[in-house]
Amino acid sequence: MATTSAGAATNVGVPAAGGTAWPAPGPAARLGAAPFAGFALSAALALALALRAPTGLAVLGLAAFGLLHNVLELRYVAGRFATVMTGPLLRLLLALVTGIVLCRLLPPSRASQAAEILLAYGLLAAACRYGLRGRPRLLAAGAVLLVAAGAASLAFPAYHFVVLAHLHNVVPLLFLAEWSRRLRRGRAGFLALQAGWVLVVPALLLSGLLDGLLSQRPGGWTDRLAAAYTPPAWLTPEAGLRFLAVFAFLQTMHYVVWVWFLPRYEPEAAERFDARVPALRGVRAWALGAGAGVLLALLFAVDYVQGRSLYAALASYHAYLEFPVLLMLVLGLGANRARTEEKE
Template structure:
């Protein structure tokens, strides 16, 4: 894969990936406007598990210097607790436990990232305490926000990746901000209602998961489902197409760390597990969705400590010499 990318990426700078994102965003928006529920469901069944595997490969490889040792073990213990919560019957106890474990994960990341910096650490913990109180008071809002926030996270990884672009970074970032921020804002504001297909039965089944309770059973419900379908599709574009192709150094680092998944084995694992889950989706959607939500906790919740490490400046150097050669 790397050898085919080198001459193209080096000669074009950021032009090819920028154009790829622009085309993908247009296509994803067209599908999200006409069939948001179908796009969300089929996208999850087709790419859900695969993108989990590829994202974990990128994060574990790119941030191998910080996601290691006792810190990584603590994160995995906390996330495993969240997985258990998601496998339990839905209820107040499991929701409260997941929220507490999630904020415990963030607190652990803050303590690791800001150790020795008392004022920033105190401020971060104060913000986390206030956010945790709000989440516990309004758990339904917490999980809706979490669902959409997960689809916004790639912007940070793309921003970090773009720091090594020799040229075209401004246009690359403008396109990313366009699909991550501008398109959802237009959808939620109702600017695209004229071309948004009327709500069907599938939309009604998804509204509760992706719409804040105050806007349920209003026109905003369809907009939130369309936003989720669009952002989820672009989320898959990032993890299944872009980063595997344009960040091979992260894949190489992961393969040194986990040699059993070298080459195409990670892809094969994701495809096989995804196919098995797709069968479960087809036979029992509710059970398949619950199982996916549990398994997906590892990649979804591991993102947030990494983001804190990026913000605090504890992430490793942006690019290796090998990756610079690819650009």
């Protein structure tokens, strides 16, 4: 069996669809109290700030941690899923995402939005084609679903981008669920805690039960941000504040996952990335993210609109690459489970 740098035996990798083996998720272990306390305290603080000042939390959080978490997430994905994020597939994905970056750098228009949507579904199509090799029926079904979803997104682009914004903050749940396979004990409690902040807290905010605690009032930048994160048909002052609070809360917890938890509790991913990209070994990745974040914060202070547009373009790499990786991960886990059941 393979061993980690500390010499502990690792779990066997889960075969992905098409015969690709995912790397083992690290040594099986018990999870101490610190991660549970860290997530609980972070969620409580993030919720308090989201209720008190969702606009400030969303803007200042982005300025402080936006580019840093981009770098750290890309490092994790490129290291943890190195067996997939390589070769022709990686080049294709990068080409498609670069096309999305160019779309976002253009002045906003219906054409640039449509092009971004088509490129996004191209990413998913590439992942399906790779992940469903040898399973033509599932591949055909996936193609039909992608075509239908793509048509809906093109018909209602405003809804597409609202869903994308919130979905990006929810996907850490799947990465954390994949990470938790290493746990000998405490996995159920760990997943319940993650589901609590990813699903339960946003549901409470959207239900209106916490409206009495919302201190923010409509107007100015609050209305602009609320419109960006609220489905158009539901956009009222009250609903807009709820969706903005949800976004601010989930964005903050998103940063907790990528800046604190995964770098601390899966260093093996960073080690594999270091082997692939020695120029960003160790603290250099942190320095790159922090330095770029300082420049972004200065741009925000001078011209927030331009800074937000530039960030949205650069963030496309981490925001869009995670979706094909997660799709292939789900397909791979499903294939492995089916093979296990057949043997039984």
